[in-house]
């Protein structure tokens with residue numbers, strides 16, 4: 676959820692005990708398979724990015740693609756946004772719903788207690804559908820100060836008994852979905868098709884990047900957690916994306932199985948405003964999320980270029 680391309684790994688600068696460690700050189704992810712949990716945020720649906728058949732129709736098509744492939748995805752709900760019919764479709768498909776804070780509040784901006792009230796409210800609302808087990812931070816923002824970060828952890832884990840649904844494969848899929856819908860709304864079919872063509876290659880590159888970061892920091896594959904959103908583009912390409920990921924070696928597992936990987940039990944060593952992959956939050960803290968930044972700059976330059984100077 677940080678902004679900012681690079682098709683290839685360039686250089687990973689890691690702050691380690693006050694020193695900067697350069698972990699460089701591109702390395703192709705190993706050919707062996709990896710565990711992958713798929714998650715969708717912003718349920719019931721990113722309304723501004725809904726397909727022609729609406730949130731209900733889009734959700735039905737998304738769930739059909741996932742269940743046809745036996746993919747145990749988890750959907751993360753903003754509970755103040757209604758959508759009971761949509762949420763019931765997820766449950767009818769046998770898929771679990773998690774807490775994404777009631778109103779998608781930004782922890783970098785709203786007071787902690789206001790933000791936590793939203794987390795508590797969503798926790799209660801979800802009980803209609805399933806016992807809530809997982810929490811996903813909006814924007815992946817976890818607190819700009821150590822006090823806020825740790826107070827949020829304590830409330831979510833202790834008071835609400837939630838498991839934090841960390842993300843390892845952060846990416847710009849949500850931005851592609853915006854660019855796609857904007858192009859369609861403007862009647863620019865060629866541009867919409869070009870953006871659509873970016874979706875699967877972008878997500879495969881994000882996955883390869885996460886596997887490479889894990890290899891460089893831990894020397895092994897880790898269970899990966901993929902962040903996607905409920906929007907028109909994700910609906911259209913869910914099936915082909917999952918098939919492409921499987922071809923790369925992904926073995927789809929339930930979220931609790933992925934989160935049982937010891938990597939998620941490492942101490943959180945990051946404090947700051949960025950919304951970043953869990954792979955950058957433990958020691959050594961990576962202070963440059965190069966792939967994410969460079970892919971963002973590249974996409975914006977090609978699909979949302981700044982206006983020419985006057």
Ligand SMILES: [Zn+2]
Nearest residue numbers: 716717813814
């Ligand atoms: Zn979100």
